[in-house]
Amino acid sequence: MADIASQLRTARTDAGIDIATAEYATKIRSKYLRALESGDWAALPEETSAKSFLRTYADYLGLDGRALVEVFKAGRESVGDPASYAPSAPYGDTGQRRSWRAWIAVALVIILIVGLFLIGTNSDAAQASVALTGTLPGSSL
Numbered sequence: 104m105a106d107i108a109s110q111l112r113t114a115r116t117d118a119g120i121d122i123a124t125a126e127y128a129t130k131i132r133s134k135y136l137r138a139l140e141s142g143d144w145a146a147l148p149e150e151t152s153a154k155s156f157l158r159t160y161a162d163y164l165g166l167d168g169r170a171l172v173e174v175f176k177a178g179r180e181s182v183g184d185p186a187s188y189a190p191s192a193p194y195g196d197t198g199q200r201r202s203w204r205a206w207i208a209v210a211l212v213i214i215l216i217v218g219l220f221l222i223g224t225n226s227d228a229a230q231a232s233v234a235l236t237g238t239l240p241g242s243s244l
Contacts, residue, residue: 107139107171111161122136131156154172157171158171
C-alpha cells in the first residue's frame, strides 16, 4: 500500500504539479490528496470515497487509476473510522437549520391568526354595544 502512495507522490512531483493545482483540477480536498500520497488511509473518508479519490487522482496524474484501486482493494487497508460515520440524511432533508425556520414560520402564522381573531371579536363587541346603547363603549354623555 505504501507503493500506491509513493507512485502518486512521484507522479505529481515529476509532473511539477503542486497540491493546490491538483486539488483544483480533481475537486478533491488537499488533505485527502496528502493522505493518499502519504499512505495515511485512516485519514480518508469511507472506503467508497477513498477508492473514488484514488482512481480520480491517479487518472489525473496519468497513472492507471483502476489498477491502483485493485491494488488498494487487495491490500485491504482500513479506511477512516467506521465508528464516526453518521447515517446520511434522507434525500432532501437539510437538517436542523430548516427545522427551526419552519417552526418560526408556523408560530408567526398562528400569532397572525389569533391577532386577527381578537381584532374581529373586539370590533364585533363594539358594534353590538353601539347598536344596543347608541353610544360607544368608554364614552360618556
